[in-house]
Amino acid sequence: MGKRKRRIGKGTLPAVRLLAIGFLLGILIPNVIWKLEWRQKTLASVYILGIFAGKSMEGAEYFWYVLRMRGSVFLVAAFCGVSVFGVPLSVLGMLIQGLEIGLILTMSILQFGLAGGAVGAGLFLPQYLLYIPSVCLLLSVVYMQSLDIWKNRGLFPQKVYRYVLAVLPAGALYFGGILLEVYCNPWVFHLFTKNSYLF
Secondary structure (H helix, E strand, O other), X not given: OHHHHHHHHOOOOOHHHHHHHHHHHHXXXXXXXXXXXXXXXXXXXXXXXXHHOOOOOOHHHHHHHHHHHHHHHHHHHHHHOOOOOHHHHHHHHHHHHHHHHHHHHHHHHHHHOHHHHHHHHHHHOOOHHHHHHHHHHHHHHHHHHHHHHHHHOOOXXXXXXXXXXXXXXXXXXXXXXXXXXXXXXXXXXXXXHHHHOOO
């Protein structure tokens, strides 16, 4: 039974663990360097620019901006699955996803207090409720397919077909996240910033 469990777990991406490690790093890094005043100001400026990037756009323009930005990342990750680059990309991708969330939430709290934390959370809601599971699913599939290529040193047409079918549900979830980011997040973000009295 123990051997069977080890065999099943072998060759799979520890997505949740990597996400948690990235998140913890995202919390620790700003706390360590926040004491250096020039870095504090730089990070705060980057943070504020990140909040308002793209917020001035509306309607179709904003949709195409988000689709281009998010879609290109998804497609690059998906294409890496049919090469040996999928393994390192999957590990780094999960770490970066957690790091991004941890950094933004921590910097917003350090700069603006608890009210800033609410604003930071407003940047992620509700789209990250779909982005996180879709990225976990996609990068797990990419990791396994890439690892298979690495071991067998080749890719067969039937495997490509199965790979595409495995990527499609992640793509559907991810596209749902894009729609939430475009049509729901500006409203949620406005609500959070309005009630925080920071802006």
